[in-house]
Amino acid sequence: MTEFSLSTPLDEAAIRQLNIGDVVYLNGTIFTGRDEVHIHALKLLNEGKDIPVELKDAALFHCGPIMQKEHEKWHLVAAGPTTSSRMNSLEPEFISKFGVRAIIGKGGMSKPTLDVMGDFGCVYLAITGGAALLAAKGIKNVLGVHWLDLGMPEALWVLESQNFGPLIVAMDSHGKSLYEKVRSDTERNMEDVRKILKLD
Amino acid sequence: MITENVVKQATFELLRNAVTVLPRDINEALKKAYETEEEAIPKMQLKNILDNIELAKAGPLPMCQDTGIHIFYVTYGKDMIMKVEEAIKDGLREATKSVPLRPNAVHPLTRNNPGDNTGLKMPYINYRFSDEDFLEIAVMPKGAGSENMSALKMLTPSQGLAGIKEFVLNTMVNAGGKPCPPTIIGMGIGGSADISMKLAKEALLRPVNAPNKDPQIAELEKDLYEAINTLGIGPMGLGGKTTVLGVNIEYAYCHTASLPVAVNIQCWAARRATARIHKDGSIEHITHPKEGEI
Numbered sequence: 001m002t003e004f005s006l007s008t009p010l011d012e013a014a015i016r017q018l019n020i021g022d023v024v025y026l027n028g029t030i031f032t033g034r035d036e037v038h039i040h041a042l043k044l045l046n047e048g049k050d051i052p053v054e055l056k057d058a059a060l061f062h063c064g065p066i067m068q069k070e071h072e073k074w075h076l077v078a079a080g081p082t083t084s085s086r087m088n089s090l091e092p093e094f095i096s097k098f099g100v101r102a103i104i105g106k107g108g109m110s111k112p113t114l115d116v117m118g119d120f121g122c123v124y125l126a127i128t129g130g131a132a133l134l135a136a137k138g139i140k141n142v143l144g145v146h147w148l149d150l151g152m153p154e155a156l157w158v159l160e161s162q163n164f165g166p167l168i169v170a171m172d173s174h175g176k177s178l179y180e181k182v183r184s185d186t187e188r189n190m191e192d193v194r195k196i197l198k199l200d
Numbered sequence: 201m202i203t204e205n206v207v208k209q210a211t212f213e214l215l216r217n218a219v220t221v222l223p224r225d226i227n228e229a230l231k232k233a234y235e236t237e238e239e240a241i242p243k244m245q246l247k248n249i250l251d252n253i254e255l256a257k258a259g260p261l262p263m264c265q266d267t268g269i270h271i272f273y274v275t276y277g278k279d280m281i282m283k284v285e286e287a288i289k290d291g292l293r294e295a296t297k298s299v300p301l302r303p304n305a306v307h308p309l310t311r312n313n314p315g316d317n318t319g320l321k322m323p324y325i326n327y328r329f330s331d332e333d334f335l336e337i338a339v340m341p342k343g344a345g346s347e348n349m350s351a352l353k354m355l356t357p358s359q360g361l362a363g364i365k366e367f368v369l370n371t372m373v374n375a376g377g378k379p380c381p382p383t384i385i386g387m388g389i390g391g392s393a394d395i396s397m398k399l400a401k402e403a404l405l406r407p408v409n410a411p412n413k414d415p416q417i418a419e420l421e422k423d424l425y426e427a428i429n430t431l432g433i434g435p436m437g438l439g440g441k442t443t444v445l446g447v448n449i450e451y452a453y454c455h456t457a458s459l460p461v462a463v464n465i466q467c468w469a470a471r472r473a474t475a476r477i478h479k480d481g482s483i484e485h486i487t488h489p490k491e492g493e494i
């Protein structure tokens with residue numbers, strides 16, 4: 001378990017050095033994006049249109065925050081991760097077309113995403129689900145928002161992070177996934193589990 | 201007098217209490233889980249959760265950004281039938297603005313978000329009746345991460361107890377880290393498709409340290425608790441000893457030809473709050489007796 005402090009934009013070398021189980025703290029710009037941001041951004045891209053932010057070498061946070069507006073300025077209240085697997089079908093294309101280097105979320109993602117992470121050089125960083133105030137402590141500033149018409153949770157928020165973490169490298173760019181490891185452990189434990197339940 | 205204004209005020213207080221301070225049984229179970237874990241990653245996840253709980257209490261601020269959709273249980277005492285829907289909606293709108301809660305309720309197809317957590321049949325209110333001298337309101341703000349992992353199966357009677365156990369195991373393995381474990385499993389056995397699902401959610405209103413009064417069911421709760429924690433899914437699905445904080449089961453008689461079983465998963469942020477409104481209009485908080493305390 002090695003600890004890293006990384007700053008965005010993230011280059012490939014910074015990502016390739018990470019292995020599952022490592023701990024990362026992030027600094028710099030982070031973008032939020034969940035279902036609607038994925039759908040909307042890919043639609044624009046495929047129509048040959050621009051999106052309002054630069055996602056190359058960026059960190060994308062699967063998060064629908066609670067924001068409050070005070071004196072015309074957005075202020076972050078709570079910002080935990082949302083369940084990443086909802087974006088499974090969109091993420092491989094999203095990573096490879098926009099060049100995202102880190103996905104922050106909870107629960108992990110599917111094999112096609114892991115494969116693209118290996119090809120391109122991208123990692124999945126797990127943040128403690130539900131620990132939204134702890135996460136908010138690592139966000140210094142709300143830099144802006146796009147597509148607010150998608151609703152507060154679904155909008156694309158631009159956040160400035162400082163010491164954002166601890167994040168666990170749960171899927172790395174070398175084809176390894178902590179979730180896969182847990183899944184095979186679970187299979188191994190199944191025999192004991194079935195004994196407890198008197199199942200044959 | 202129980203007026204609409206009192207119901208509105210009680211609703212507001214219930215919501216603020218629920219999203220900022222966890223019930224005592226959940227807090228204790230999480231602390232115990234932290235002690236139980238030995239490895240660095242699961243311990244860190246639980247430490248983050250416990251630190252976050254303290255931040256929420258100190259705020260007071262919502263512990264999780266997903267403040268859920270809002271399921272209410274209104275229990276009318278003797279001679280107390282009155283319209284409460286509008287008052288509850290008003291209390292929820294107020295809480296959405298000032299706690300604040302995230303506006304989560306959307307039209308199921310257009311996904312249009314009115315921005316105040318209300319809409320057709322939302323908040324959802326279950327009505328019950330008792331012969332007590334108070335009106336009781338319970339609220340369970342329910343996040344989507346855990347709700348989305350819930351499942352229903354219409355088993356055949358011959359699949360029996362073994363079929364029920366297999367179904368719960370499959371549901372939990374499939375859920376993995378997605379519902380923010382450690383979770384609480386609410387189960388409904390019997391009834392009909394809708395009744396079992398309703399029972400599964402109601403089971404989550406019961407504290408995790410209060411087993412079912414029926415010894416056979418209590419034993420099933422205990423066995424499933426032990427078995428699921430042996431799976432090794434762990435906090436946030438990153439591996440570890442604590443996958444569930446409790447298994448709560450409710451049951452109902454069912455048709456001789458069917459065996460419905462429902463699983464409703466609740467995340468560690470198992471928010472619930474109950475208050476009683478007495479005839480003189482005073483509000484008594486049951487789960488959260490004092491502001492910021494449990």
Ligand code: SF4
Binds near residue numbers: 081129130131467
């Ligand atoms: S599953 Fe629960 S703790 Fe996790 S993000 Fe959703 S509401 Fe929050």
